[in-house]
Amino acid sequence: MTTSSELLDLSPVMPVVVLDEAEVAPDVARALLAGGIRTIELTLRTPAALAAIEKVASQVPDIVVGAGTVTTPRQAADAADAGAAFLVTPGTTESLLDAVTATGLPFLPGAATVSEAMRLTERGLDTLKFFPAAASGGPAALKAFAGPLPQLTFCPTGGVSVANAPDYLALSNVGCVGGSWLTPGDAVAARDFERIEALAKECSALAA
Ligand SMILES: O=C(O)C(=O)C[C@H](O)[C@H](O)COP(=O)(O)O
Numbered sequence: 001m002t003t004s005s006e007l008l009d010l011s012p013v014m015p016v017v018v019l020d021e022a023e024v025a026p027d028v029a030r031a032l033l034a035g036g037i038r039t040i041e042l043t044l045r046t047p048a049a050l051a052a053i054e055k056v057a058s059q060v061p062d063i064v065v066g067a068g069t070v071t072t073p074r075q076a077a078d079a080a081d082a083g084a085a086f087l088v089t090p091g092t093t094e095s096l097l098d099a100v101t102a103t104g105l106p107f108l109p110g111a112a113t114v115s116e117a118m119r120l121t122e123r124g125l126d127t128l129k130f131f132p133a134a135a136s137g138g139p140a141a142l143k144a145f146a147g148p149l150p151q152l153t154f155c156p157t158g159g160v161s162v163a164n165a166p167d168y169l170a171l172s173n174v175g176c177v178g179g180s181w182l183t184p185g186d187a188v189a190a191r192d193f194e195r196i197e198a199l200a201k202e203c204s205a206l207a208a
Pocket residue numbers: 016043068069070088089090110131157158159160178179180181
């Protein structure tokens with residue numbers, strides 16, 4: 001996997017995962033894989049995140065592990081050092097873009113408006129995260145983006161569910177959707193990997 005566009009082709013849903021304990025990360029990744037999901041975005045929202053990325057990268061080589069919630073240049077470098085294979089940012093600033101580009105990793109920069117998407121196009125980028133998707137207009141907004149900006153492909157995230165994912169996935173400019181519902185906090189805390197696998201199966205059956 002060398003490009004962000006290939007990243008979106010791996011699974012119809014990119015799990016957005018928040019972990020409080022790094023130890024559980026490999027089993028969460030294995031449950032997702034068993035359910036047919038081939039990517040995992042571990043968000044840098046918790047102190048455990050970088051260690052979790054390291055563990056998945058070294059122990060579960062069949063899943064493509066990335067870092068999400070990358071909001072500072074330092075986090076971009078730290079995630080790359082931890083072994084992240086891709087980076088995801090909720091929004092973009094010039095310094096953050098410089099830092100994620102410097103890692104050499106594929107990345108999904110966040111945009112919520114046409115102007116933000118156009119600025120990223122000026123930087124040579126064509127594969128973006130649309131965040132917060134539901135609050136920014138949902139599928140109707142993305143469908144409208146495709147008129148003036150048909151060259152862009154999005155991963156909408158934020159308020160996406162198994163129920164509304166098909167509405168996004170049916171659009172010409174959506175490669176996959178992202179969401180946290182595959183790995184509910186209570187399922188992770190209870191080590192209920194069967195539930196995570198079942199949620200992953202439901203997602204991998206969605207048509208991309
Ligand atoms: O953490 C980030 O980098 C984000 O940009 C936000 C997450 O992708 C969304 O918060 C997930 O949204 P839900 O699936 O609605 O829980």
